[in-house]
Amino acid sequence: xxxxxxxxGMIAGVGFSGTALMAADGVASGGEGGRERLTLGGGCxxxxxxxxQRIEGVTKVVSGYAGGHVPNPTYEQVCEKKTGHAEVVQxxxxxxxxxxxxLLEVFWVAHDPTTLNRQGADRGPQYRSIILFxxxxxxxxxxxxxxxxxxxxxxxxxxxxxxxxxxxxxxxxHQNYFNQNASKNPxxxxxxxxxxxxxxxxxxxxxxxLIGVEGGAK
Numbered sequence: 001x002x003x004x005x006x007x008x009g010m011i012a013g014v015g016f017s018g019t020a021l022m023a024a025d026g027v028a029s030g031g032e033g034g035r036e037r038l039t040l041g042g043g044c045x046x047x048x049x050x051x052x053q054r055i056e057g058v059t060k061v062v063s064g065y066a067g068g069h070v071p072n073p074t075y076e077q078v079c080e081k082k083t084g085h086a087e088v089v090q091x092x093x094x095x096x097x098x099x100x101x102x103l104l105e106v107f108w109v110a111h112d113p114t115t116l117n118r119q120g121a122d123r124g125p126q127y128r129s130i131i132l133f134x135x136x137x138x139x140x141x142x143x144x145x146x147x148x149x150x151x152x153x154x155x156x157x158x159x160x161x162x163x164x165x166x167x168x169x170x171x172x173x174h175q176n177y178f179n180q181n182a183s184k185n186p187x188x189x190x191x192x193x194x195x196x197x198x199x200x201x202x203x204x205x206x207x208x209x210l211i212g213v214e215g216g217a218k
Contacts, residue, residue, distance in 0.1 A: 034094075034095075034096075035059055035092050035093060035094050035095070036092070036093055036095050036100065037090055037091065037092050037093075037134060038090075038091045038093065038100055038103055038104075038131075038133075038134075038138065039066055039088050039089070039090045039091070039131075039132040039134070039164050039167055040052075040088060040089060040091065040103075040107055040130070040131055040132070041066070041067070041086040041087060041088035041089075041127075041128060041129065041130040041131075041132075042107060042110060042111030042113070042119065042129055043087070043111050043118075043119025043120070043122055043127045043129075044087060044119065044122055044127065044187075044191070044192075045063040045064070045087040045088060045089050045170065045174065046063070046174070046177040046178055046187070046188070046192060047110075047111070047119075047178075047191065047192050047195055048063075048087075048088075048089045048110065048111070049061050049063050049089050049175075049176070049177060049178065050177075050178035050179070050192055050195075050196055050209075051106065051110045051195070051196065051199060051205055052089060052091050052103070052106070053176075053179065053209040053210060053211040054196070054199075054200075054205035054206045054207070054208070054209055054210060055093075055098060055102075055103070055106065055205055055206070055210065056097060056098060056206070056210060057093050057094050057095075057096075057097030057098025058091055058092070058093045058098065058103075058210065058211065059092050059093060059094055059211075060091070060092035060211065061089050061090070061091050061092075061211060062089065062090045062092075062169050062170075062175065063087070063088075063089050063169070063170045063174045063175055063177070064087075064088055064089070064090060064167055064168050064169040064170045065078055065083070065085040065086070065087065065088065065126075065167075065168045065170060066085060066086060066088045066090075066130075066132055066164060066165075066166060066167045066168065067084060067085055067086045067088070067130055067132060067160075067162065068083040068084030068085030068086070069083065069084045070082075070083035070084065070085065071166070071168075072168060073085050073168060074171070075170060075171055075174065078126050079124075079126065081124050081125055081126060083126075084125070085126060085168075086125065086126055086127070086128050086130050087126050087127065087170075088130065088132065088167070090167050090169075091103060100137075100138060100141050101141055101145060104131070104141060104142060104145035105145065105149075106199075106204055106205070107131070107145075108145070108146075108149040108153075109199070109202070109204060110195070110199060110204075111129060112129075113129045113149070113153070113157045113158065113159045114153060114155035114156060114157055114158060115129075115158070116128070116158045120191065128158075128160065129157075129158060129159040129160065130159060130160040130161075130162065131146075131159060131160070131161045131162075132162055132163065132164035132167075133161065133162070133163060133164060134163075134164050139161065139163075142161045143161060146159060146161065176211075178192050178196070179209050
């Protein structure tokens with residue numbers, strides 16, 4: 001069954017063609033030039049990508065798939081709920097400018113971590129809340145952050161915390177999605193824009209994206 005986001009994406013002219021563009025080995029925890037990586041899933045990756053593109057110190061955000069068992073999955077395969085993969089974003093950041101703890105704090109307020117396999121109208125295991133760590137330090141930080149967040153959330157947090165085995169970048173048309181399609185896809189106006197605006201008003205993220213089309217920090 002196709003979700004509301006999938007249907008609206010098709011209305012906006014988004015197809016299913018394309019394959020995963022690249023895979024990270026899931027072993028090294030560092031990006032380029034001393035930067036680090038963190039992989040998170042909090043529902044639709046268009047939404048999560050838009051949030052982290054607006055945080056100082058984040059240098060790159062790639063939407064993709066992780067946590068499953070099918071290699072090089074396509075978007076259509078993930079939507080069929082048989083790959084085990086979640087929609088995630090892989091965040092590269094400069095630890096001298098932003099700490100992993102802060103990125104995790106944003107994670108808890110940027111989505112609902114208490115709904116199992118669902119975010120709003122988007123339902124299915126691909127929309128589950130998940131943190132994929134690359135080393136023990138990230139695992140410890142994630143567990144501590146989850147425990148801290150639970151103190152302020154009445155319902156039990158259902159977020160998975162698991163080791164990242166493989167990350168597969170999503171098809172090109174999914175990248176930098178909100179920045180390029182805010183006025184084209186109704187899903188952006190109905191779901192993503194209100195989320196971004198709310199976080200901007202709370203002072204969690206900046207109003208304008210700090211990441212350009214090519215993924216580099218401005």
